[in-house]
Structure formats: C-alpha cells, structure tokens
Amino acid sequence: APAPLSPLRPVASLAADRLATADLVAAAKWGTDSPIDDPAREQQVLDSVAAQAQRIGADPDEVRRIFRDQIEANKVVQRALFARWTAHPEQAPTTKPDLNVVRQTINRINTDLVQSLADTTPERAAPTCDPELAVAVVEVHHEKHPDLLHTAALVRSLVSVCRD
Numbered sequence: 001a002p003a004p005l006s007p008l009r010p011v012a013s014l015a016a017d018r019l020a021t022a023d024l025v026a027a028a029k030w031g032t033d034s035p036i037d038d039p040a041r042e043q044q045v046l047d048s049v050a051a052q053a054q055r056i057g058a059d060p061d062e063v064r065r066i067f068r069d070q071i072e073a074n075k076v077v078q079r080a081l082f083a084r085w086t087a088h089p090e091q092a093p094t095t096k097p098d099l100n101v102v103r104q105t106i107n108r109i110n111t112d113l114v115q116s117l118a119d120t121t122p123e124r125a126a127p128t129c130d131p132e133l134a135v136a137v138v139e140v141h142h143e144k145h146p147d148l149l150h151t152a153a154l155v156r157s158l159v160s161v162c163r164d
C-alpha cells in the first residue's frame with residue numbers, strides 16, 4: 001500500500017507552485033522599470049488573503065503572516081534570478097510574460113493556499129507539525145524536482161505554517 005501523504009502536502013505543493021511563478025514575474029520585470037518590490041501589490045495580496053481567511057473561518061492575522069513569507073520567498077527567487085541574469089546575460093529570458101496574466105495565476109494559487117491553510121488548522125497546531133511539514137517539503141521536492149534555489153525558497157516560505 002502506498003504510504004499516506006503528509007497532511008501538509010497540499011500547503012507545501014501550493015507554496016511550490018506559487019514560487020514557480022517567481023521565474024515568470026522576474027522575466028516580466030527584467031529589462032523594464034518595474035522593480036522587484038511592489039509594496040502596493042503586496043498590500044493588495046495581503047488584504048485579499050486576510051479577507052478570504054475571515055470568510056472561511058481561518059485566522060486572518062496568521063494567514064497574513066504566512067503570506068508575508070510567501071512574498072518574501074518569491075522575492076528571494078526573483079533577486080537570485082536577476083543576479084544570475086546580470087552575471088550571465090546569455091541566460092536571461094528572451095520572452096517577456098505579461099505581468100498581469102502572471103498575477104492572475106498567483107491570485108488563483110493564493111485562493112487555493114488560503115483554503116489549504118484553513119483545512120489544516122488542527123494539523124498546523126499539533127506538535128507533529130514541524131516533522132510533517134519537513135516530510136511534505138521532501139515529497140514536493142521529489143514530485144516537482146525544483147532546483148536548490150526554489151527548494152531553499154520553499155523552506156523560507158513555510159516558516160510560519162506551524163502555529164507556535
């Protein structure tokens with residue numbers, strides 16, 4: 001019989017999907033005046049996920065904190081890619097995605113991630129949360145085989161998932 005999946009796998013999996021969008025965001029911004037940091041967009045993301053959390057009975061402050069980490073991790077990937085493309089211009093992207101389209105994808109992932117956080121409220125409060133989250137990260141690493149940068153950023157994005 002297959003081993004049971006970590007209950008936190010959907011959370012880790014969606015966080016990984018969200019981080020995969022950082023490559024597209026970076027490509028959209030590369031060579032333009034749009035900075036990696038967009039405080040107005042961050043505020044919009046945080047207000048929107050907090051409102052959704054409120055509607056579905058999750059803790060809005062906790063969801064806000066977790067999404068601050070999601071955004072921070074996204075910027076870690078974007079900054080690393082900018083540094084790589086600056087040092088190795090031949091690796092820079094040759095096509096530029098539409099940032100608004102990428103943000104629509106991010107919005108959909110945000111919605112699913114808030115739902116997964118709400119669904120795992122008891123697991124995230126349990127003393128088993130840290131080991132289960134570690135297992136989930138390994139499972140996602142094996143499933144999606146992200147590179148080291150994205151796996152390191154994934155770990156960064158999940159630091160507030162386990163409640164106290």
Ligand SMILES: O=C(O)C(=O)C[C@]1(C(=O)O)C=C[C@@H](O)C=C1
Binds near residue numbers: 025037039075
């Ligand atoms: O939408 C962007 O411009 C992004 O870079 C993505 C993102 C996010 O993770 O949601 C990250 C950094 C920006 O400051 C704003 C939002």
